[in-house]
Amino acid sequence: MKTVCKIIGSISCVLLMFFSCEKNESIHRDSKVILDKLLFSGYTGDTIRAAITYGSSDIKKLVITKWVNGEQVPGYGINVSVNSMSDTYEFEQEIVVGDEEGTLIYTFSGYNAADKLIDASDLAVSVTLTDFGRLSKFDWKLTAQTTNGESTTTDAMLDNVYRLNSDLSWEYDWGNPAGAGMDVLNQYCAWKYIGTELKADSVYLIKFGFLSNIPTIDKYKVLRLDDTSLWIQTFMDLSWLGEPYTEKTPVVEKYVAIPKSSDFTPYRGENPANYNWASCSPGNY
Structure with a gap:
C-alpha cells in the first residue's frame, strides 16, 4: 500500500510541476532555448504568441518548424539570426484550418555558428475548430x-x-x-x-x-x-x-x-x- 501511495504521490508531483511551469517558464530550467510558455490553446483564426530568449551565447540561429501529428509540415520554416543572449524573439502565428486535425507542435531549435544543434524547446497548441x-x-x-x-x-x-x-x-x-x-x-x-x-x-x-x-x-x-x-x-x-x-x-x-x-x-x-x-x-x- 505504501508503494502505491508513493507512486500516486510521484505522479501528482510531476503533474503539479508541469502545470506550474506552463504559466511562465520552461520546464527545463537549464534550457538554452527558453519559451515563456509551453502550452497554448485557441480557436482557428486566433494568433499564437510566445517570447523566446536564450540561455547560451553559443546560439547564433533559431530555426522554427511546425509539426502536426508527428509529421513535419512541408514548406514551413522560420530562420532567425541571434546576435547575443540579450536578444528576444516574439513569435506570432495564426492558427489555420487544418491545425486542429492532430497534435500541433512548434519546435524552436537553437544552432551555433557551425550549424550544430545546441538545444530545442517545443510549444504544444490545442486547437478548437470554429464554425x-x-x-x-x-x-x-x-x-x-x-x-x-x-x-x-x-x-x-x-x-x-x-x-x-x-x-x-x-x-x-x-x-x-x-x-x-x-x-x-x-x-x-x-x-x-x-x-x-x-x-x-x-x-x-x-x-x-x-x-x-x-x-x-x-x-x-x-x-x-x-x-x-x-x-x-x-x-x-x-x-x-x-x-x-x-x-x-x-x-x-x-x-x-x-x-x-x-x-x-x-x-x-x-x-x-x-x-x-x-x-x-x-x-x-
Whole structure:
C-alpha cells in the first residue's frame, strides 16, 4: 500500500510541476532555448504568441518548424539570426484550418555558428475548430430540400456543391448544366458569417442576377452544423402559389460536408470570365 501511495504521490508531483511551469517558464530550467510558455490553446483564426530568449551565447540561429501529428509540415520554416543572449524573439502565428486535425507542435531549435544543434524547446497548441473554420474547411453538397415541410428535392439538385472560401468569396458548382436552370444566370460573389467566435447563427449568400449590378442577399438561418452536415433555413415569398404557401414560406436545405476536390468547377460548362458584370467586394456586405 505504501508503494502505491508513493507512486500516486510521484505522479501528482510531476503533474503539479508541469502545470506550474506552463504559466511562465520552461520546464527545463537549464534550457538554452527558453519559451515563456509551453502550452497554448485557441480557436482557428486566433494568433499564437510566445517570447523566446536564450540561455547560451553559443546560439547564433533559431530555426522554427511546425509539426502536426508527428509529421513535419512541408514548406514551413522560420530562420532567425541571434546576435547575443540579450536578444528576444516574439513569435506570432495564426492558427489555420487544418491545425486542429492532430497534435500541433512548434519546435524552436537553437544552432551555433557551425550549424550544430545546441538545444530545442517545443510549444504544444490545442486547437478548437470554429464554425467559420468548419464552413470554409469543407465543400458542401446539397442532399435534400423541403418547402413548407414537404420534400421538393429534385435529381438535378443532388450534384450542387457550394464552396465558402475563407476570404469570404463563395463559388458554386451546379454539376450538370442541363439541370442547373436559372442558376447559370447568376454571378456568385461573397458570403457573410453571422454568429459568435464558436457558433454560427446565420449565413448570407451574395450574388448578382443576370447583368444586374445590384446584389441579391439570400439569408439563411443555421439550424445545424457539424463536421458532417449543414442544415439551413430561409423564407421565400411563395404566396403566388396559393394556400398553404405564404409570403414567408420556410425552405430548409440539408448539405453534407465533402473534402475539397480539384474536380470542383465553378460555372461548370460555362466560361467563368463571362460572369463579371458587377463589382464584388467580399467582406463588405
